[in-house]
Structure formats: structure tokens, C-alpha cells
Amino acid sequence: MQDISNIVILTGAGISAESGLATFRGPDGLWEGHRVEDVATPEAFARDPALVQAFYDARRARLAEVEPNAAHRALARLDAEWPGDLLIVTQNVDDLHERAGAKRVRHMHGELTSAWCLDCDARMRWDKDLCDHPNCPQCGVAGRLRPDIVWFGEMPYEMERIDRALMEADLFVSIGTSGAVYPAAGFVQTARYRGARALEMNLDPSLGSYHFHESRTGRAGELVPAWVEEMLSPLGSAG
Numbered sequence: 001m002q003d004i005s006n007i008v009i010l011t012g013a014g015i016s017a018e019s020g021l022a023t024f025r026g027p028d029g030l031w032e033g034h035r036v037e038d039v040a041t042p043e044a045f046a047r048d049p050a051l052v053q054a055f056y057d058a059r060r061a062r063l064a065e066v067e068p069n070a071a072h073r074a075l076a077r078l079d080a081e082w083p084g085d086l087l088i089v090t091q092n093v094d095d096l097h098e099r100a101g102a103k104r105v106r107h108m109h110g111e112l113t114s115a116w117c118l119d120c121d122a123r124m125r126w127d128k129d130l131c132d133h134p135n136c137p138q139c140g141v142a143g144r145l146r147p148d149i150v151w152f153g154e155m156p157y158e159m160e161r162i163d164r165a166l167m168e169a170d171l172f173v174s175i176g177t178s179g180a181v182y183p184a185a186g187f188v189q190t191a192r193y194r195g196a197r198a199l200e201m202n203l204d205p206s207l208g209s210y211h212f213h214e215s216r217t218g219r220a221g222e223l224v225p226a227w228v229e230e231m232l233s234p235l236g237s238a239g
Helices: 013-017 042-047 049-063 070-081 096-100 159-168 184-193 220-238
Strands: 007-011 086-090 105-107 110-117 123-125 145-149 171-175 197-202 214-217
Touching: 007 070, 007 159, 007 184, 013 070, 013 220, 042 049, 049 110, 049 145, 070 086, 070 096, 070 220, 086 159, 159 184, 171 184, 171 220, 184 197, 197 220
Parallel strands: 007 086, 007 171, 086 105, 171 197, 197 214
Antiparallel strands: 110 123, 110 145
């Protein structure tokens, strides 16, 4: 562990599933009973904005009913105690990392608790419904707020910041991801190209598990706290 200073952690739907949130896409290809093409593309929003707004309003309401689990809390502990650079990059649109106490978090696919005004381009904290066409708090225009979510066909957020962290990482850790959605699926290759070690923790090996030096299979709520303890115990013994 002594040669590890900079850590990049990627988290996916698998880490939040243990809190009771549905994973992004089920075995039947549907997300909460909907085709992804009907609720997670700009075209879907243009075609049926009421359906898309209602879908994300329901996801936002569900988020208020769940709590961070042991994996979220363990990563928040690592965030608080790790003396080197650390970045938690999440594909999840929930706020469970933050509610667990993590500070160094980037949401590459946006956040359920944020709204984006298509009129004035402002982004703002939002915990209410959007289906009733509220006014934008910034510009006052009604009916122009949309979920601040990166849909298919849109550019993920913070990519320059994420790429820079990957290029400087000594360790890349992927937790609860399928390894099927790009660009996140390619992060391990970017990190390894610069010499980082790579660890995967997942219920089952991901599609890109062969890119990792080590794969640990099991529940995130068990694997992640054990790994965090491993990472922090040398720091404690050194002190």
C-alpha cells in the first residue's frame, strides 16, 4: 500500500442496489418497467416530456425513502481519512455517497436532486416534482426545467476532471458496475495505461474483468468495508 497515493473509484448501480434502488437496467432490458429509449434520451423527452418528467419524479421520490448502505459509508470513511488524492466517480444519479458523508464525488451522469433550465442554462438543487411545469428559480420561465441527468446521446459531465485523475492514479477501483457502458467501461484501460493497479468488486465479474489485476466477487456492503479497512490499516499502524 505504501506506493499508492492517488486513488480513483468508479461506482455503479450495484452499490446502490443494496440500499433498495433499482439497477439501471434489469435482466428484461427494462428500467422500472420502461424501455430506456422511452425515458432516457433527448428524443424521448421531446416526444413525451410528461412521461419522462413523471418517471424521474418517481425516481426522486423513491430516493427519499432509502438510506446509504455499508459500502457508501465505508467509501465516505476512506474519503475522510485518505491523505492522498482521491476521487469517487459515480455513474449513479442518487445522492447516497453524499448522504453517507463523502465529499470528493463527481456525478458523471448527473443527479436526481438537480434540475437544469433549458431557457437560461442554470442548474440548481431540486427535490420537488417537475411534472407540474414549475418556474425556474433563476429566470422565472415556467415549464423549461428538465432533470439534470445525462441521457443516452449526451456527453457525460466532468470528463476532463475524470481523465486527469485517471492519468494520475496509482490505483483504480471499480465497484458495482457492469463494464458495458462507455466511457466508464474504458476507465480501467486509461488508468492501467499510466501504470495504475486495478481492482474490481462486483456481484459477478464484469464484462471487462480481464482488464483488472484483481476481481473480488460478492456484495458491495461486505467487500467495500473490508477493502477500506485494508487501505487504512497501514496508515494507522504507521502512526
